[in-house]
Every structure is written in structure tokens, then in C-alpha cells.
Amino acid sequence: MLDLGGVTPGPNIDTAFGIACALLASPVFAALAVAIAYATGALKTHAFMLYMLITGMAIAARYRAPAIARRIDWSQHTILLTGGCHGIGLGLLHKLAAAAPGNAKRIAVVDILDLPKGAPSGVGLYKCNLADIEQLKPIVDQITADMGPVTMLINNAGTVCSKVLSEQSFQDVHRVVGVNMLAPMELTRLLLPGMLASPDAHIVFVSSVLGFIGIPELTTYTATKAALAIFSESLKLELVARQGAHHVRTTAVFPSQVDSGMFSGVRIPQWLAPNMSPDAVAARIFQCLESASDSDIYLPLSLVGSSLNAMRTYRGHGLYQNKTSAA
Structure with a gap:
């Protein structure tokens, strides 16, 4: 039996491990809890097994891939994609344009950059x-006039x-908050009546x-990504519980480090x-759009922890420092 300094293994320790695992809903934490419970002899207690069952259900619900219940008719959709000139946005733009013949004519890319060759x-x-909120309504009005009401909004643009x-200027904070948080909120607000x-x-x-962890030198970025997560969750509940709008789906995407250049040089262990x-x-x-799924997306299934030294060697792509582009 493992010596825990006078603490007797039992329901209290089981409960602590169980609650931690359920809250974090991480396969890594679940495996760690089982190993420690085995070492302490608490593995077979009813309380521990109950919490592990709850944890397994939480993991399955959080990380499940959306089932292809149906494939949407792309020809019936008008799409607004922010940050479509680089990174994730450009990759998604190629897929959206190829989804149906003539579909590209109903895709509006909103970006401060130019479309690259091969787009x-x-x-x-x-x-x-996108940091200038006053520009958004005229853009939305123009897109609606050119293509019709927007039925898909993909808030992808981001900056850092x-x-x-203490070294950030008001303009620095305004830019990051504007692009990463205020622009998605305002675009959603402007387009939601047509979507309803x-x-x-x-x-x-x-x-x-x-958006779930703290990293020095990324205070504004992490804060805006956290805000976007809870905004999406609240909107999902609002649409269903207050407006009965089950036909308006919301999806939040939580990728790990993406090789788009934004976080080049950041040192976070690959595991x-x-x-x-x-x-x-x-x-x-x-895949989520095509299957009409409102499941949130977590990529990949990994444990992510705070890192004090992650930004020591940062040398991110220059276009993210003063412009807006794909997250």
C-alpha cells in the first residue's frame, strides 16, 4: 500500500480524483487517476468506479467525431469566411469551393490580406x-447585396x-481584442437575423x-480565445432554449499548435x-459543416498545460503582428 502521509485511501481520495478527471475530461488524467488508485488500493471502491464512469462519458461526449447523419446541399448556402487568405482559412476555402459546382461564387472571404496565387x-x-468594428456592417451589407443572405459564418481570423x-499599447490590445473577439461577436449579431x-x-x-491555459506574453490572445469559447457555448444555449432555433447550429473549434506561422518558435512540448x-x-x-453537426471540435486529443517558457523563443510570422489573418 502506498504511504500517503497519514491520509487513508478511501471515498475522499476517490472523489478528489474522480472530480478532477471529470472536470478535465482528459484521457491522460483518467489513466493517471487509475494508476494512482491502483497503487493506493482504492481502485475497486464504488465511489471511484462511479466517478471513472462519469469521466468516460464526459470524454466520449467532448471528443466524439460528428456522425455523418446527412450531407447538406452546398448550393443552398452563402458562406462568409474570415481570414481565408492564409493558414486554416485558406485550406478551408479550397474545400468549400470544391464542395459543389459553382459554389465558389457564393463564398465571401473577409480579410486584410490578398488571396494568394492558387486560391x-x-x-x-x-x-x-476586422479590428475596426465600424467596417463590418458595410461589408455585411455589400456581401448580402452581392450574394444573398449569409447562411454560414466561419469566424476564423485571428491575430496575436x-x-x-505592460509593454502593449492600447492599439495592440484593441487590435487583438477586435479581431479575435469583437469581430466574431459583431458579425454573428449582424448575420443572425437572416440565419434565423x-x-x-x-x-x-x-x-x-x-483559451484554457495561461501563457506569459499571450495574455490578450488567450483571453480572447477563452471569451470566444464561452460566447459560442452561451449562443448555442440561447438559440435552442430561448429562440427554439434548432436549425442554426454553432460549433467551436479548439486546435492545438497549428503550423501556420503564428506561433513559430513557441516551445510547448509535443506531448x-x-x-x-x-x-x-x-x-x-x-466535415462538421458538411455533416450539419453542432459538435465542438477538439484537435488533437491531448493534455495541454501551462508553460512559463513557451514564448521565450517566439518568432511568429510577421503578418500576424500588425494584420489579421487565419487563426
Whole structure:
């Protein structure tokens, strides 16, 4: 029996492990709890087994892949994609444009960048600084006039400021908060009335696993990604419980490190937050849209912890420092 310094293994320890695992809903924590419970002789107690069952259900609910219940008719959708000129957004743009013949003509990319060579032809590019909220309504009005009511909104654009908070200017904070948080909220607010009137609609928020942890020099970024997560969750509940709008789906996406250049040089152990390709994340988002699933997306299934030294070697892509692009 493992010596716990006078603490007797039993329901209290079982409960502590069980609650921690259920809250974190992590396979890694679940495995760790089982190992410790085995070492302390508490593995077979009813309380521990009950909490482990709850943990297993939480993990399954959080990380399940959406079932392909049906495939939507892409020709019936008008899509607004922010940050579609780079990274995840560009990968998703290719998939959306190829989804149906002529579909590209009903895709509006809102970005401060230009579409790169090789981007799908026929899509509409609407140049916009998403940090300037005043620009959003005219852009939405123009897209609606050109393409009709938007039925899919993909809030993908993101930016970062890699400084300690005391060295950030008001403009730095305003830019990160505007692009990452206020723009998705405002675009959703502007487009939601049309989506409520549509028979089928979907809103996607690209957040981040960094919305769940703290990292020095990423105070504004992590805060905005956390805000986006709870905004999406509250909106989902509001649509169903207050408006009965089951046809308007919401999906929050929580990718790990993405090889888009935004976090180049950040040192987070791969076992904590493995690198992912933008195309892999884009494929998962596309699958969710195509299957009309409102499940949130966590990529990959990994344990993520805070890292005090993650930003020591940061050298992120320059376009993220003063512009807006894909998260």
C-alpha cells in the first residue's frame, strides 16, 4: 500500500480524483487517476468506479467525431469566411469551393490580406480590417447585396501580440481584442437575423486550446480565445432554449499548435500540444459543416498545460503582428 502521509485511501481520495478527471475530461488524467488508485488500493471502491464512469462519458461526449447523419446541399448556402487568405482559412476555402459546382461564387472571404496565387477562382474577396468594428456592417451589407443572405459564418481570423501586457499599447490590445473577439461577436449579431429566417444555418468559431491555459506574453490572445469559447457555448444555449432555433447550429473549434506561422518558435512540448497542419484542422471543420453537426471540435486529443517558457523563443510570422489573418 502506498504511504500517503497519514491520509487513508478511501471515498475522499476517490472523489478528489474522480472530480478532477471529470472536470478535465482528459484521457491522460483518467489513466493517471487509475494508476494512482491502483497503487493506493482504492481502485475497486464504488465511489471511484462511479466517478471513472462519469469521466468516460464526459470524454466520449467532448471528443466524439460528428456522425455523418446527412450531407447538406452546398448550393443552398452563402458562406462568409474570415481570414481565408492564409493558414486554416485558406485550406478551408479550397474545400468549400470544391464542395459543389459553382459554389465558389457564393463564398465571401473577409480579410486584410490578398488571396494568394492558387486560391480558388470565383470567390469574392472583401478587404477589411476586422479590428475596426465600424467596417463590418458595410461589408455585411455589400456581401448580402452581392450574394444573398449569409447562411454560414466561419469566424476564423485571428491575430496575436507577443509582448508582456505592460509593454502593449492600447492599439495592440484593441487590435487583438477586435479581431479575435469583437469581430466574431459583431458579425454573428449582424448575420443572425437572416440565419434565423433561413431553414438551415451554421456558425463556426475558431478558438484555441490556449483559451484554457495561461501563457506569459499571450495574455490578450488567450483571453480572447477563452471569451470566444464561452460566447459560442452561451449562443448555442440561447438559440435552442430561448429562440427554439434548432436549425442554426454553432460549433467551436479548439486546435492545438497549428503550423501556420503564428506561433513559430513557441516551445510547448509535443506531448502536451502536438503541431497540426492547417489542412488537417480545415478538413475537420469542413466535415462538421458538411455533416450539419453542432459538435465542438477538439484537435488533437491531448493534455495541454501551462508553460512559463513557451514564448521565450517566439518568432511568429510577421503578418500576424500588425494584420489579421487565419487563426
